[in-house]
Amino acid sequence: AQSVTQLGSHVSVSEGALVLLRCNYSSSVPPYLFWYVQYPNQGLQLLLKYTSAATLVKGINGFEAEFKKSETSFHLTKPSAHMSDAAEYFCAVSKGDSGGSNYKLTFGKGTLLTVNP
Amino acid sequence: DTEVTQTPKHLVMGMTNKKSLKCEQHMGHRAMYWYKQKAKKPPELMFVYSYEKLSINESVPSRFSPECPNSSLLNLHLHALQPEDSALYLCASSQDPTRDLADTQYFGPGTRLTVL
Numbered sequence: 271a272q273s274v275t276q277l278g279s280h281v282s283v284s285e286g287a288l289v290l291l292r293c294n295y296s297s298s299v300p301p302y303l304f305w306y307v308q309y310p311n312q313g314l315q316l317l318l319k320y321t322s323a324a325t326l327v328k329g330i331n332g333f334e335a336e337f338k339k340s341e342t343s344f345h346l347t348k349p350s351a352h353m354s355d356a357a358e359y360f361c362a363v364s365k366g367d368s369g370g371s372n373y374k375l376t377f378g379k380g381t382l383l384t385v386n387p
Numbered sequence: 388d389t390e391v392t393q394t395p396k397h398l399v400m401g402m403t404n405k406k407s408l409k410c411e412q413h414m415g416h417r418a419m420y421w422y423k424q425k426a427k428k429p430p431e432l433m434f435v436y437s438y439e440k441l442s443i444n445e446s447v448p449s450r451f452s453p454e455c456p457n458s459s460l461l462n463l464h465l466h467a468l469q470p471e472d473s474a475l476y477l478c479a480s481s482q483d484p485t486r487d488l489a490d491t492q493y494f495g496p497g498t499r500l501t502v503l
Contacts, residue, residue, distance in 0.1 A: 377429035
């Protein structure tokens, strides 16, 4: 069964520092992986997704993630943190059903990113 | 345009009230979803409609009743809720998960529900 584990429920960085949010997946088949961001009192916004087209995926707001099959990882990075990056980040994996449809996203528990001035 | 709208933004209701949450998208998406999100937790899937038919019900109590009047609209009817049902209710839509395993779900801003 597909699942994701986010290491670190809370990450704190200084403004301008590297952001690294960790996500490891468990999947018996090549996974489809997503990173979403949720700002306070808002819905989820897609940052980027991996669909096997390229291992390095670039997303919005300067974020990118690298798919590493050997490490079963899909970590999210940003070279320089901005105050506006403070939010909850969720890694997710899609799960197909027996009929070949993909309705379900399995989310990690989330990582709260705080950015200090 | 990847906008999913939800109304109302906030809702306070008593345990005997009947209320409805509304979700709308105009992206031509064929799947729509309801999620429940408690504080500091990831969203939990409740229902999925695909081509206006209920495809998934994640064993949600019957006091939550979904409805999909057309391909752009999704409602969640609430009746006799409990205080523990207080949460952020998120709606999402996606193009067509029957054709694309990497189908992206686009989320609305949510309705913050408080049950007294």
